[in-house]
Amino acid sequence: MNRIQQKLREDKKLLSIYFTAGYPSLKSTVQIIEDLEKNGVDMIEIGLPFSDPLADGPTIQESSTAALKNGMTSDVLFKQLKDIRKTVSIPLIIMGYFNPVLQYGVEKFCKKCHEIGIDGLILPDLPLDVYESDYKAIFEKYGLLNMFLITPQTSDERIRQIDKASKGFIYMVSSASVTGSKSGFGKEQEAYFERIAALKLANPQIVGFGIKDIETFEKATRKAKGAIIGSAFIKFLTENGTGNIHSFINKIR
């Protein structure tokens, strides 16, 4: 069984952290991953930086630009992660935009992920129908799960379609926004969380976008299986460096 599927069976709310590979410095990737696991994080999304991150707000945009300036590429990331499974056992997911994967070669990319021990991919701009017709077989050959997004605007019908196509978790975008927007969770989000819970989907849901502290984490995971913190963690790294990651995680865990 894939590490993601195993983790999803654990009887607790999962904390997942997103960070941009190669930020704040090119070589910080592995240390950040190891520190996150040590401090009780359940799952990590390693952001592969892209020049034009359409679905991201300023925080992740800036970290991506900085990471690219630092020299991060798909090749560099794979080299950095070569021995990651010697020290890290929680699920690792690569999250990025489709074009860098396409240029690397989808099959070659998936094969590399498999060799390293990456468990899944999140590629927000790879649409469901193209995935199913062109790439699903490749992902499956290399034991990779592909996680799809849903939003408050996604219809029940489409959510069911996505549920059917998913084998890990469904990435539940908390509100109609790019990453890092400030809005907390109000009535609208609660209604959305309820609506999704009522659908009784086969795949657990992990909530992302807008989670920044213990309060938003608890609200998001009242119904859902877990939540992902991205921009807030990157802001923390910008302000505090990589030296005391525990102080960020311990406020939630």
Added chain:
Amino acid sequence: MKKSGHDSLFGSGGKFHVNEKGYYGEFGGAFIPEMLYPNVEELRQKYLEIMNEESFQKEFHQLLKDYVGRPSPLYFAKRLSEKHGAKIYLKREDLNHTGAHKVNNTVGQILMAKRLGKTRIIAETGAGQHGVATATVCALMGIHCVVYMGEIDIARQAPNVARMKMLGAEVRPATSGSKTLKDATNEAIRDWINNPVDTHYIIGSAIGPHPYPDMVTRFQSVISEEIKWQLMEKEGRENPDYVVACIGGGSNAAGTYYHFLDEPEVGIIAVEAAGKGIDSGESAATSALGKIGIIHGCKTMLMQTADGQITEPYSISAGLDYPGVGPMHSHLYTSGRAEFYSATDDEAMTAGLELSQLEGIIPAIESGHAFAIFQHKKFKPDDVVVMSLSGRGDKDLQTYIDYFKI
């Protein structure tokens, strides 16, 4: 033999047109994050039906006639023809209200937005022509308008920024990346993600996720529809030997080519911006430098690094300063249906000055690139060559002044 003017809304289904899945050959599709799916899908399901409604067509063509000033003239450029040894006709999109072809599309899309029940409009702009054309139709319809524009373009196209503001639009600077058209497009897409319910995104070129390239092309196809009957009046034939247009994202080109795509005797010529030269590292010549990839929700030719990062383009003309081309043009290029050329800043500026002094028409620098074709290709004396004069040069006066030290 004037046609009804309604044909442009019906696809011919030929092999250079979009297929039912949204592809031109291997190019096109909708590579969008799920956040955009409901809006793009709604548009995909409804755009043809709405465009084919009689009331829509009536309103669209009425506005094109009375508000935009169509049909735009097809003008025989006598002195230019003598100079270059061909029968050169200019399709005068520069005479449209707001000064470029962009308004054909914004009139269509604002009517589309109204029928979709949208109450807020966003747009991206490079040269500011699309921004002005969008601000104009929003003023006309009393709809709130936000235009994203790269910080660099705001500086080099100041008159258009002032026009947009005067028309009541809000101009928001895009400060990321190269601070030009690509980044303005990113910001507009992010805005749409943040405002999915009330907002329609009026894309300004034949780019973006399906159905945008096809929808924009259909609205612009009025250009070639008119060329056909106008050329019949002047030359006794519908088909020229060549149609020539500059390509940024490719909307004036798509409109100019549309009704000739399936007429093999019509040569299709595209001119891209070579900036300081194709090999200079400062260029926007996508066909020469690009590779297939994904940009702004569409699979197409784009300039990128080996690692798949989109390259920052350069051109003296803000409207051509884009690292990709629309999917139709990628297909025209790889299938060999169209000949692709590129013109440097210097060639385009020289061609702009030449047109000014031979014909009394100061073109937009974007259009100047199309006219640089005569520095690259020799035509036969009896070749009928129709040039898309996509816009007028008023907005570029400062750039001309600086360049020629006028």
